[in-house]
Amino acid sequence: MAKITSxxxxxxxAFPNLPVIDxxxxxTAEAGVRYQGRTDVMLAMLDPGxxxxxxxxxxxxxxxxxxxxxxxxGTDSDAGAAIIVNSGxxxxxxxxxxxxxxxxxxxxxxxxxxxxxxxxxxxxxxVIGERLPHDRIIAKxxxxxxxxxxxxxxxxxxxxxxxxxxxxxxxxxxxxxxKTVRIAGMAKGSGMIAPDMATMLVYVFxxxxxxxxxxxxxxxxxxxxxxxxxxxxxxxxxxxxxLMGATGASxxxxxxxxxxxxxxxDVFLDLAHQVVKDGEGATxxxxxxxxxxxTDADARTHAMAIxxxxxxxxxxxxxxxxxxxxxxxxxxxxxxxxxxxxxIRFGDIVVAxxxxxxxxxxxxxxxxxxxxxxxxITVDLGLGTGQATVWTCDLTHGYISINADYRS
Amino acid sequence: MAKITSxxxxxxxAFPNLPVIDxxxxxTAEAGVRYQGRTDVMLAMLDPGxxxxxxxxxxxxxxxxxxxxxxxxGTDSDAGAAIIVNSGxxxxxxxxxxxxxxxxxxxxxxxxxxxxxxxxxxxxxxVIGERLPHDRIIAKxxxxxxxxxxxxxxxxxxxxxxxxxxxxxxxxxxxxxxKTVRIAGMAKGSGMIAPDMATMLVYVFxxxxxxxxxxxxxxxxxxxxxxxxxxxxxxxxxxxxxLMGATGASxxxxxxxxxxxxxxxDVFLDLAHQVVKDGEGATxxxxxxxxxxxTDADARTHAMAIxxxxxxxxxxxxxxxxxxxxxxxxxxxxxxxxxxxxxIRFGDIVVAxxxxxxxxxxxxxxxxxxxxxxxxITVDLGLGTGQATVWTCDLTHGYISINADYRS
Numbered sequence: 001m002a003k004i005t006s007x008x009x010x011x012x013x014a015f016p017n018l019p020v021i022d023x024x025x026x027x028t029a030e031a032g033v034r035y036q037g038r039t040d041v042m043l044a045m046l047d048p049g050x051x052x053x054x055x056x057x058x059x060x061x062x063x064x065x066x067x068x069x070x071x072x073x074g075t076d077s078d079a080g081a082a083i084i085v086n087s088g089x090x091x092x093x094x095x096x097x098x099x100x101x102x103x104x105x106x107x108x109x110x111x112x113x114x115x116x117x118x119x120x121x122x123x124x125x126x127v128i129g130e131r132l133p134h135d136r137i138i139a140k141x142x143x144x145x146x147x148x149x150x151x152x153x154x155x156x157x158x159x160x161x162x163x164x165x166x167x168x169x170x171x172x173x174x175x176x177x178x179k180t181v182r183i184a185g186m187a188k189g190s191g192m193i194a195p196d197m198a199t200m201l202v203y204v205f206x207x208x209x210x211x212x213x214x215x216x217x218x219x220x221x222x223x224x225x226x227x228x229x230x231x232x233x234x235x236x237x238x239x240x241x242x243l244m245g246a247t248g249a250s251x252x253x254x255x256x257x258x259x260x261x262x263x264x265x266d267v268f269l270d271l272a273h274q275v276v277k278d279g280e281g282a283t284x285x286x287x288x289x290x291x292x293x294x295t296d297a298d299a300r301t302h303a304m305a306i307x308x309x310x311x312x313x314x315x316x317x318x319x320x321x322x323x324x325x326x327x328x329x330x331x332x333x334x335x336x337x338x339x340x341x342x343x344i345r346f347g348d349i350v351v352a353x354x355x356x357x358x359x360x361x362x363x364x365x366x367x368x369x370x371x372x373x374x375x376x377i378t379v380d381l382g383l384g385t386g387q388a389t390v391w392t393c394d395l396t397h398g399y400i401s402i403n404a405d406y407r408s
Numbered sequence: 409m410a411k412i413t414s415x416x417x418x419x420x421x422a423f424p425n426l427p428v429i430d431x432x433x434x435x436t437a438e439a440g441v442r443y444q445g446r447t448d449v450m451l452a453m454l455d456p457g458x459x460x461x462x463x464x465x466x467x468x469x470x471x472x473x474x475x476x477x478x479x480x481x482g483t484d485s486d487a488g489a490a491i492i493v494n495s496g497x498x499x500x501x502x503x504x505x506x507x508x509x510x511x512x513x514x515x516x517x518x519x520x521x522x523x524x525x526x527x528x529x530x531x532x533x534x535v536i537g538e539r540l541p542h543d544r545i546i547a548k549x550x551x552x553x554x555x556x557x558x559x560x561x562x563x564x565x566x567x568x569x570x571x572x573x574x575x576x577x578x579x580x581x582x583x584x585x586x587k588t589v590r591i592a593g594m595a596k597g598s599g600m601i602a603p604d605m606a607t608m609l610v611y612v613f614x615x616x617x618x619x620x621x622x623x624x625x626x627x628x629x630x631x632x633x634x635x636x637x638x639x640x641x642x643x644x645x646x647x648x649x650x651l652m653g654a655t656g657a658s659x660x661x662x663x664x665x666x667x668x669x670x671x672x673x674d675v676f677l678d679l680a681h682q683v684v685k686d687g688e689g690a691t692x693x694x695x696x697x698x699x700x701x702x703t704d705a706d707a708r709t710h711a712m713a714i715x716x717x718x719x720x721x722x723x724x725x726x727x728x729x730x731x732x733x734x735x736x737x738x739x740x741x742x743x744x745x746x747x748x749x750x751x752i753r754f755g756d757i758v759v760a761x762x763x764x765x766x767x768x769x770x771x772x773x774x775x776x777x778x779x780x781x782x783x784x785i786t787v788d789l790g791l792g793t794g795q796a797t798v799w800t801c802d803l804t805h806g807y808i809s810i811n812a813d814y815r816s
Contacts, residue, residue, distance in 0.1 A: 061739030061747045093735045093747065095764035128732025129765055233718045234642075238736050310641045310718070310803075311811055318812030324536025327501045328646050331469030339469050339501065356503035357537055395718075397808050403719055404726030404804070 010277035010285050010373060010393070011166040018153050018171045018184040021205040023047040023247025025148035028159040029140040033133060034088025034126055039159035041086045041137055043144040044203060045113065048080040050247045052121065053216040055223045057240035063091050064098030065122045066241055068106070072118050073243075076212055081119045082109050083203060083243055084137070084144075085160050087188070091124035091132040092238035101134040108138040112145050123201050123241045125188065126162055153205075157186035160201055163402060164190045164278050170270035172263035179252035181208045183263055185244075187271040190232070190278045202227065202242040202271060207250035208260060218261045219244050226268035229300075229390045232279035233399070234308040276391045281398025284316050286391065289378045293386030298335035300388035302379065305333030313395035316375060321366025323351045330379065341382030346375070418685035418693050418781065418801070419574040426561050426579045426592040429613040431455040431655025433556035436567040437548040441541060442496025442534055447567035449494045449545055451552040452611060453521065456488040458655045460529065461624040463631045465648035471499050472506030473530045474649055476514070480526050481651075484620055489527045490517050491611060491651055492545070492552075493568050495596070499532035499540040500646035509542040516546040520553050531609050531649045533596065534570055561613075565594035568609055571810060572598045572686050578678035580671035587660035589616045591671055593652075595679040598640070598686045610635065610650040610679060615658035616668060626669045627652045634676035637708075637798045640687035641807070642716040684799045689806025692724050694799065697786045701794030706743035708796035710787065713741030721803035724783060729774025731759045738787065749790030754783070 024046050028039040046052065054073045056066050084105060091098045106120040113120075124132060157167035171184040185204030210218075223242055244264075254260035277285050288306050293299035306312055309329040315322035323344050330337050340355035346369040350358045369375060432454055436447040454460065462481045464474050492513060499506045514528040521528075532540060565575035579592040593612030618626075631650055652672075662668035685693050696714050701707035714720055717737040723730035731752050738745050748763035754777040758766045777783060 057739075059736070059739030060741075060745040061735045061750070090732075093732060093750075093760070093763060093765075095748065095762065097764070128735055129760065130732075235717050235719045235733075235736060235740065238739050309643050310807070311643045314808055314811035317808065320812070324498075324501060324538075325643075327469045327536055328467070328643060331465075331467035331646050332643065333468075337468040340503065342469070342501075352501070352537065354503065355501060356505070357501075395808065396812070397805050399718070400722055400725065400803065400805050400808060403722035404728070 007165045008278045009283055012274065015154055015157070015167055016169050016171060018169050019182045020150045021182055021184050021247065022207040022249030023050060024205045024245065025150045026152040026156040027144040027147035027149065028152070028155045029144050031086065031136045031140045033086050033136055039155065040088050041084065041140055041144065042156040042159040043148070044083040044156065045148050046081045046245045047247050047249065048078055050080055050245050051210065051212040051215055052081045052243060052245045053212060053219045054244065055220055055242045057238065059238050061093060061238050063124060063239045064094060064102045065091055065124050066239060068102045069121050069241060072121060075118065077119055079115055079119050081121065081245060082113055082115055083121045084109055085123040085201060086137055087160050087162050088126040089124055089130055089132045090126050090128050090239045093129045094131055097131050101132040104134050105137055108141050112141050121243055123239065125160065125201055125239050128238060153184060153186065160186065160188040162188065162190070163280060164188050166278055168271055168274040168278065170267045172267050174259045174263045176252040176254055176257055176260065179250050181206060181250050181252045181254060181260060183267050185267050185271055187275055189275040190280050201239070204244040204267060206246045207248065208246050208252060208254040209248040209250065210246050210254050214255050215244065215246050218264050222265040222268045225265060226272040230272045230276050231304065231307050231390065231392050232276060273391060276393050279393035280402045281396040282393030283396055284394040285374045286316060286393060287376045287389060288392065289387070289389045290381065291378065291387040292380040292382045292384060294336045294384045295386040296388055299386040300390070301335040302330050302333045302337065302381070303388045303390040305329045306377070307390050307392035310395055313392070316370065317394035317396045319367065319370040321346060321363060321370050323366065326377065326379065336383060337381055338383065343380045343382065345378040415573045416686045417691055420682065423562055423565070423575055424577050424579060426577050427590045428558045429590055429592050429655065430615045430657030431458060432613045432653065433558050434560040434564040435552040435555035435557065436560070436563045437552050439494065439544045439548045441494050441544055447563065448496050449492065449548055449552065450564040450567040451556070452491040452564065453556050454489045454653045455655055455657065456486055458488055458653050459618065459620040459623055460489045460651060460653045461620060461627045462652065463628055463650045465646065467646050469501060469646050471532060471647045472502060472510045473499055473532050474647060476510045477529050477649060480529060483526070485527055487523055487527050489529065489653060490521055490523055491529045492517055493531040493609060494545055495568050495570050496534040497532055497538055497540045498534050498536050498647045501537045502539055505539050509540040512542050513545055516549050520549050529651055531647065533568065533609055533647050536646060561592060561594065568594065568596040570596065570598070571688055572596050574686055576679055576682040576686065578675045580675050582667045582671045584660040584662055584665055584668065587658050589614060589658050589660045589662060589668060591675050593675050593679055595683055597683040598688050609647070612652040612675060614654045615656065616654050616660060616662040617656035617658065618654050618662050622663050623652065623654050626672050630669070630673040630676045633673060634680040638680045638684050639712065639715050639798065639800050640684065681799060684801050687801035688810045689804040690801030691804055692802040693782045694724060694801060695782070695784045695797060696800065697795070697797045698789065699786065699795040700788040700790045700792060702744045702792045703794040704796055707794040708798070709743040710738050710741045710745065710789070711796045711798040713737045714785070715798050715800035718803055721800070724778065725802040725804045727775065727778040729754060729771060729778050731774065734785065734787065744791060745789055746791065751788045751790065753786040
């Protein structure tokens, strides 16, 4: 793979200080799946009584691990659970051999931990179409189980990175009935990032007490508004997986608690934004809001057409307030639009209104916004009340450099 | 705009030697619409008795010129016709002022040529959202009309270029009832090229005798199989226009003549391929064929998902036989696919079959194909008889360089 020599200019100053989630422990190992000299396997163990929920890619060519997780996720169990993740190889498009690798890893973890194999969730991320050397992972399971530690979420976030230039973590706390509920999670993702699925690898944990179906509803809704609203390159991964586990260790029942659902949303959004900020080659973080659409779905279609347009993304890379390309993207999106009702803003600056450039607009104003590291773009369609916000990054030489030499 | 300093490595050796089409004359001028020191206006005059047909972008934000052509194209007239095209400014998203520019140019050409204004077809290509300085064009109409010459199609093809690195022409001849029917055409296009419309600016002429409705049917069908099957960057222009005029001067009636329809298709395909070969930053010409799909529409969806995938296109730029990214693109396309029935070929090399890499495949074989300038990729889905072929180019640093500094 391409050597990533520098951290994204959009990276947070530091990895956040994530709280311990009672009932979850982490360990990492150097299994040498593909990378040498770095950790590439992460094990998370959830205590008995935990519930596990998830959201997955809808790709028709999804990986053996995703298919296996989807089989296992819908059942209740008091046995606890394990999540084991490797980077360097996605185990996607590896046919029956890929399924065999998932089973072998699941059974090996089950044997060492006493869990039933259907409580072991696996993820793999990296190159597509090469057989996963699962023996290298299995050889490390003893070490991993022996090293489990509630304080090791930060190294876990590092072990799952591929082309990421920084590890991604986020957390939140909510007071419920006088008790503190904690949420902490990690994500990886940088390229092959597009919506319409769970997106990337994301693992979030909480000590809240909540039933599986209730947590799943919160997770699905929050994923739809966060991870499903980001795009780096319009390419949907074969491995996208989001797993969220709740241990119940806080003793605080969050069933029906809106503040908890909001906190889950906030943690997801933070992680989703970090993925965009680590978009391959990214130098700008772009928030695109579409209002006044005929429907929310139309607003999303327009916003994603703008966010995925190579011409819009290269203009932003060049700090060029080329709003004509936004008009183009709206025109091609397929959703309803009326040229003569359109307005476009960069930040608070009205650039275009009623189908033409605003009389007050001066290019220097747009250029100033484009120089910012975070660029808000708003389009109002003037048709109805539908709206959507999505997040993306610019398209730069860095993206080409990283991806024209990823594998060979 | 970015300075294009070198001709595409995929360019043909020379502009073809296009035949004179009896009944059509061309002229060009330097109007200084945006560019200095080069021609930027082209006038084509068709003799009385000619029919004119067209296909246009379906963009919801299409230009004033496109809307005007669409109004004019569906009527019969014996008066002849004019086509006047400028480069440098697309007259798109210019509100009522844009419509005024189209009317002003149409009326000025009509006044000088004796045509009714509704027989003057206009196109504009270039930057979006800036008012067209139509007076500069109108000031050149006398010169243009005075310079009309049947032999000047080659300079006409040059005058309509924007980021194109070479002018694009193609021709064909068919014998009909002992008479020779000639077809000659030109195209411009390099970026903002995506299908689902007519695509770019294309002007094709023939001396065949044929009714408007019959010619329109041939043109629509051929455009669908050629221009609508190419993509450079998935971005659909606001100005895409294809006009085809038939003067009847050969005296050969081609109504219902399959060889003529085939020849029109061949000229369109040649021009479409030249547009891809002049794709911004292109170094590879890629033909993607999908077979065995449930329907032709599904095959096209898969083929376009591959052709538009930034990760596939950057892999090709890097001469990396990264077929896993093709699997990814099929998975995300939304059309039906079964991982375990998929096969992929690079040229004649079977890379993957039945959901996994072929046992005989060696990476050196794929790498050898990737070194070619023209790369054929075939995917068989194993589901049905649907098929489609589309054409694209790679995604390189050149595309970023051109588009991160187009306007400012």
